[in-house]
Each structure stands twice: as C-alpha cells, then as structure tokens.
Amino acid sequence: MNDFSQAFQKALQLIIQLDPDLIEIVALSLQVSLTAVFIAGLIGLPLGAALALYKFFGRGLLVAILNTFMGLPPVVVGLVVYLILSRSGPLGALGLLFTPTAMVIAQVCLVTPIIAALTRQTVMDANNEFHAQLRALGAKPQSMMNTLLWETRYSLVTNVFAGFGRAIAEVGAVLIVGGNINHNTRVMTTSIALETSKGNIELALALGVILITLSLIVTSAVMSARQTAHKIYA
Amino acid sequence: MKYFWVKATVLVALVVTLASVPAEKPPFITLSSTTSIENSGLLDYLIPRFRDRSGIDVRVVSVGTGRALKLGETGDTDLILVHHRPSEEAFISKGYGVKRREVMYNDFIIAGPRGDPLNIRKEGSVERVLTLIYEHKMPFVSRGDESGTHKKEMELWALLDVDVQQYSGRWYHETGAGMGTTLNIANGMGAYVLADRGTWLSFKNRNGLALLFENDPLLHNQYSIIEINPERHPHTKSKEAARFTDWLASSEGQQMIASFTLNGQQLFFPNALPQ
Numbered sequence: 183m184n185d186f187s188q189a190f191q192k193a194l195q196l197i198i199q200l201d202p203d204l205i206e207i208v209a210l211s212l213q214v215s216l217t218a219v220f221i222a223g224l225i226g227l228p229l230g231a232a233l234a235l236y237k238f239f240g241r242g243l244l245v246a247i248l249n250t251f252m253g254l255p256p257v258v259v260g261l262v263v264y265l266i267l268s269r270s271g272p273l274g275a276l277g278l279l280f281t282p283t284a285m286v287i288a289q290v291c292l293v294t295p296i297i298a299a300l301t302r303q304t305v306m307d308a309n310n311e312f313h314a315q316l317r318a319l320g321a322k323p324q325s326m327m328n329t330l331l332w333e334t335r336y337s338l339v340t341n342v343f344a345g346f347g348r349a350i351a352e353v354g355a356v357l358i359v360g361g362n363i364n365h366n367t368r369v370m371t372t373s374i375a376l377e378t379s380k381g382n383i384e385l386a387l388a389l390g391v392i393l394i395t396l397s398l399i400v401t402s403a404v405m406s407a408r409q410t411a412h413k414i415y416a
Numbered sequence: 417m418k419y420f421w422v423k424a425t426v427l428v429a430l431v432v433t434l435a436s437v438p439a440e441k442p443p444f445i446t447l448s449s450t451t452s453i454e455n456s457g458l459l460d461y462l463i464p465r466f467r468d469r470s471g472i473d474v475r476v477v478s479v480g481t482g483r484a485l486k487l488g489e490t491g492d493t494d495l496i497l498v499h500h501r502p503s504e505e506a507f508i509s510k511g512y513g514v515k516r517r518e519v520m521y522n523d524f525i526i527a528g529p530r531g532d533p534l535n536i537r538k539e540g541s542v543e544r545v546l547t548l549i550y551e552h553k554m555p556f557v558s559r560g561d562e563s564g565t566h567k568k569e570m571e572l573w574a575l576l577d578v579d580v581q582q583y584s585g586r587w588y589h590e591t592g593a594g595m596g597t598t599l600n601i602a603n604g605m606g607a608y609v610l611a612d613r614g615t616w617l618s619f620k621n622r623n624g625l626a627l628l629f630e631n632d633p634l635l636h637n638q639y640s641i642i643e644i645n646p647e648r649h650p651h652t653k654s655k656e657a658a659r660f661t662d663w664l665a666s667s668e669g670q671q672m673i674a675s676f677t678l679n680g681q682q683l684f685f686p687n688a689l690p691q
Contacts, residue, residue, distance in 0.1 A: 269491035269649060277651070279492050280446060280477060361477035364460070379596030380455050381621030 189387035193395075196388060204389075208396060211369040214282055214356070215349035218289030219297075223342050226294045230301025231327045234309060245302065251295035256288075260358030263288040267359065280361040285369070288355040293345035300341035308334045339408050343401055350397055370396070444473040445656045448493040450564060451594035453639070454478035456614035456683050461676050466663050472656050480563030480594070488512050488642070491649030494657040496642045499564035499612075504640055513642040519664050520673050520684040521638045524568060525616055526629040527599070528608035536608075542632040543576060550578050553587040555607035559598050560590025564637075569610045572634065599625065612637055614683045639684070641665075664688070 196204050233245055265271050267279040267287070278284045308330050316326050331338065353371035360367030362376060370393040377386035453459060454476065463474045477487065481498040485507050488496045496513070498504060507513050526536065526545055534554055536545045549556050558580070559566035573580050580588045589607065591598045595615040602609035603625045611619075616627065641661050646654040663669045670686035677683065 269651065270489075274491070275651075280475065361475075363475045363477060366475055376454075378600070379451070379594050381596055381600065381619040383621050 185383060185387065188384050189391060192384050192388035193391040197392065204392070206365065207368055207370055207373055208392070210282065210367070211350060211371075211393075212396070212400075214285045214369060215289060215346060218286045218349050219293055219342060219346045221286070221290050222293035222297050222345055225290075226297030226345070227301050227331060227338060227342075228327075229294075230298040230303075231305045231331050233298070233302045234305040235323055235327050235330070245299075248295050248299045248302070252299050254292055254295065255354065256292055256352040257354030257358065259291045260288055260355035263291065263355065264358050279359065280363060280367060282360070282367060284359040285356045285367060288359045289349045289352070292352060292355060293349050296348055297341055297345045300344060301338060304334050304337045304341060305330050336408055336412060339404060343404055346400065347397065350393070350400075442473055443471065443653075443656060444475050445494040445653050445660060446475045446477060446492070447495045447497060447660070448477050448479060448484035448487045449497040450481055450484065450499060451478050451596065452499070452565065452612040452615045453497060455594075455596050456618045456678070458614070458673070458676050458684060462664070462669070462672055465672060466660060466669075469663065469668075470656075470659050472659060474660060478594075480559070480561045481567065482562030485512075488644050491644065491652060494644055494652045494654070495660060496644070497639060498642070499637055499639045500567045501638060501640070503564075503567065504642060507642065511648060512645055514645045515643045515658075515661070516640050517642075517661055517665055517688060518638055518640045519670075519688045520686045521636060522613045522684050523630065523637050524565065524610055524635040525613050525627050526608060527602065527611055527616060527622075527625045528628045529606040530624050530626045532626070532628050534608075536629050539629060542572060542629065542634050545629050546572055546576055546578070549587075549608055550576070550580075553583075555587055555589065555605050556580075557589045557591060557598055557602040557605060557607040557609045559595065560592045561594070563595075565595060565610060565612055568637070572610075575634075617678050617681055617683055638687075665690075 233241060233248070263284065264279065266273050267276070267284050268274055269277075269279070278287070305327075309326075312330065312333070316329060321329065351371065353375055356367070356369055357372050357375065360369070360372065362368050362372040368376075370389060374386050374389045374393070377383075377389065447459075449459065459474070459476050463476070467473055477484075477493065479487070481500045481503060484493070484496050484498050485503055487493040488507065489512050496507075497519075504513070504516055508516055526542070528534075528536065534545075534548045534552055536548060539545045539548070548554075558569055584590055589601070589605065591601050593601070595611055596619060598609060599611060599615070599619050600621055601607075603621060603623050606624060608628075609625075613630075641664060643654060643657050643661060644652045646652055664673075665688035670688055673684050673686040674682065
C-alpha cells in the first residue's frame with residue numbers, strides 16, 4: 183500500500199510543479215487521441231448511420247466485420263500501420279513512421295469501428311421508434327439520416343467518447359508506429375511502460391494516476407456540456 | 417446549434433494544431449538503439465551536447481538489437497547503435513550497413529535472488545554458473561527477444577551444449593521483453609538473470625535481486641554504431657548520420673561517454689579507434 187500512497191504524492195507533486203516534460207507528454211497524448219477521435223467521428227458517424235438505414239447487398243457481413251473490429255488488438259493495428267508506413271512499405275515515401283501523424287492514423291483505425299458500430303445501433307434504435315413518423319412526413323433516406331443523427335446526438339457523444347477512452351488508454355499501437363521518441367512521440371501510456379521497465383514503479387504509477395484523472399476531466403467536461411445543451415434544447 | 421459550432425470549432429482548431437506541428441522542422445536523424453542504452457540515460461546525456469555542436473537533433477527509437485537491425489534493413493532509421501557483433505557483421509555483409517565503428521563497451525552481469533541458493537558468488541567462470549543453474553533447474557529468466565543480450569545468452573548456453581528451448585516454461589522462462597521488464601520479472605520470480613551492467617546500475621526496482629556474478633572475459637559487451645547504406649536507402653540522412661558517428665568517436669564524444677556516471681559509477685567505457 184505504501185507504493186500507492188507514494189504514487190499519489192508523486193502524481194500531485196508532478197502536477198503542482200507543472201513539470202515541463204509531463205506537460206509535453208500530456209499535451210501530445212490529448213492532441214493525438216482527440217485528433218484521432220475527431221477524424222474517426224467524421225468517418226464513423228455517417229458510416230454507422232448509413233449501415234443502419236440503407237439496405238444493400240453484403241450489409242450483414244459488413245456489420246459483422248465492424249462489430250468484430252470494435253475489439254481490434256492495438257498491437258496488430260500498430261503492426262499493420264507500421265508495415266504500411268515503413269520506408270519499405272507502400273506509403274513509405276511519405277516518411278510518416280515515428281511521427282505523431284502515424285500515431286493518429288493507428289488510433290483512427292482502432293476508434294472508427296467502435297464509433298461506427300455503436301452509432302449503427304443507436305441510429306437503428308431511433309429509426310425503429312421514429313421511422314413511421316419520418317416516412318409520413320415524406321423524408322428521404324438522406325434527410326432521414328441527418329434527422330436521426332441529430333436526434334440521437336446526446337447518445338452519439340457517449341459513443342464518440344467510448345472511442346476516446348480506447349484511444350487515450352492504448353499503448354500497443356502508438357508504441358510501434360510512434361517509437362516512444364522523447365520530446366517527439368512519447369505519450370502517457372508509452373511513458374508508463376518505459377518507466378515501469380526502468381523500475382521506476384512509483385513514477386509509472388503516478389503517471390497512471392494522472393492519465394486516469396485526465397480521462398476523467400475530459401469525460402466530465404463532455405458530459406456537462408451535454409447536460410447543458412440538453413437543458414437548453416429539451 | 418450554438419454549442420455544436422463551439423465544439424466543432426474547438427475540434428477543428430485541434431486538428432489545425434496537429435497539422436501545423438511538423439511545419440517547423442530542425443534537421444534530425446533517427447537512431448535505433450537498444451533498451452539497455454535507453455534505460456541508462458546515456459543518450460539523454462550525449463545528445464544535447466551533439467545538438468549544440470551540430471544543430472542536428474537525434475531522435476532515439478529504443479528496441480532490441482534484432483529489431484534495431486530490422487529497422488535498418490527497411491530504411492526506417494539513419495543509424496544503429498547495438499551490441500552483437502555477429503549480427504552486425506551479417507547486416508553489413510548483406511549490404512544494409514556501410515560502416516561499423518566500435519564506440520564503447522561495458523559488460524554483462526548475472527543477477528539473482530539475494531540469498532543466492534546456488535552460491536554462484538563463489539564460482540570462477542560464467543560456464544560454471546550456468547551449469548549450476550541448469551543442473552539444479554533453478555528459475556532463470558531470459559529476454560527471449562533477439563536482443564543483443566539475448567543473443568549473448570544463447571551463445572553462452574551453446575558453449576555448454578545446453579538446449580534451453582526444451583526447458584522453456586519449466587525452469588527456463590522467456591519474457592520476450594526489454595531488459596528492465598525482464599529484471600522486474602526476475603525480481604518477482606526470484607530467478608537468476610543475465611543483464612547488461614548499464615541497465616542493472618540504472619534499474620530502480622531491485623528489491624530481492626542482487627548482483628551475484630561478474631568479471632568473466634566471456635561477459636564482454638561491445639557497442640558499435642553502424643550507418644545505413646545510402647545506396648540501398650537514398651532517403652536516409654547519411655551526411656548527418658556520419659556527423660554523429662564522427663562526434664561519438666571523437667575525443668569529445670569519447671570523453672562524454674567516460675564522464676557519464678550513475679551514483680558515482682561509470683556505465684560505459686569508450687574504446688573507439690582513432691580514424
């Protein structure tokens with residue numbers, strides 16, 4: 183138990199001192215994961231809604247694949263993105279390996295299926311409820327999709343942040359494609375792994391406390407924004 | 417809608433921030449190095465001085481020797497700083513690397529439970545130590561990750577004609593992880609382990625582990641730096657990479673290596689030959 187109380191003290195100390203290395207690492211973690219979630223949202227929300235509303239050949243298979251990909255192992259995603267971005271890979275000429283951009287790409291691959299699959303379910307449920315009304319109003323599929331996405335926006339925010347939770351917490355993918363380079367591609371999770379391997383258990387645990395606190399702050403901010411919006415519009 | 421636009425603006429701003437990060441790029445090279453060097457903090461000590469001298473930043477990717485060489489084969493790094501001579505020579509003879517310069521050395525040690533049930537402290541050679549571990553089926557933790565340390569350990573078992581693979585999972589445990597992680601596991605299991613001295617000295621979670629055996633010529637640990645063949649990978653920054661190699665082998669670089677200490681102990685010993 184001593185380890186835990188020491189870790190909390192260390193975490194507080196790091197936060198109070200505004201340790202510049204820590205700030206850099208926290209900023210990069212947020213930058214990478216929020217960007218990845220934003221892009222994944224741009225792809226996943228319309229994709230999920232389309233899968234819920236449009237009927238086409240192979241939809242069942244696509245949905246099954248999407249649901250499976252919700253649980254993609256980060257280390258496998260990292261490996262595939264690594265092989266693609268490697269100088270010897272198809273996109274090697276871009277020189278993106280070991281950059282924050284590579285980390286964003288890997289996290290987009292991890293998060294998009296989560297957002298798309300959850301959105302499909304949310305929109306489908308809403309569609310079952312409102313389908314008849316929307317039809318009676320003469321809505322076309324495209325406008326129906328927009329309406330349903332808008333009507334379910336509060337649930338969708340939760341879906342998007344399920345994706346954020348995944349992105350900010352994973353270490354396997356960012357370690358492989360980012361390389362954990364100091365002042366460059368080092369984020370919270372890779373720092374924790376590094377400090378553990380150095381035997382700095384206390385510092386590693388302190389960083390873990392800070393990472394969880396960070397997730398808590400981001401999630402609370404979104405939840406309160408959601409509630410405020412809910413009060414204004416409801 | 418107002419809040420939606422606020423949120424959208426914030427997110428777009430974030431994306432723009434990310435996109436603008438690589439805009440200002442000081443020249444840099446990528447160096448693949450081993451976890452043993454990374455964990456010791458040596459490069460954090462050397463690189464700022466080199467950057468002051470040359471204006472070139474060095475980005476370090478820390479992996480095992482095996483993967484570091486692989487990164488060289490695929491052209492994903494400009495320089496490699498590793499410690500396994502046969503693999504290094506194979507790498508060069510296959511045409512992936514152009515120059516191999518020995519820059520420093522230290523040695524491997526054997527750590528184990530403080531109580532030392534086999535009493536290896538008293539032994540005179542590493543062969544005897546490993547034979548005792550093998551004969552008594554004492555828990556031994558191996559890196560198992562094709563790193564330089566792992567390859568060294570394999571060579572030692574081969575000298576004894578012991579095929580450890582067949583005992584894997586019984587008394588012989590392969591972690592497939594870096595040196596630090598492997599020491600954490602050895603500590604947890606109360607097992608014997610081969611480690612490089614740099615990682616051992618900088619490792620902070622020793623608890624029940626102690627240094628039990630050292631100073632055998634077979635445990636010599638030579639580090640070399642290799643430049644990637646620019647003919648095979650024209651995009652590599654061979655000029656900048658050569659500057660780092662030259663600096664590391666220069667008297668200043670060598671003195672810097674010698675002056676790097678941890679708790680008063682020197683971790684690496686420079687031995688570059690003057691060119």
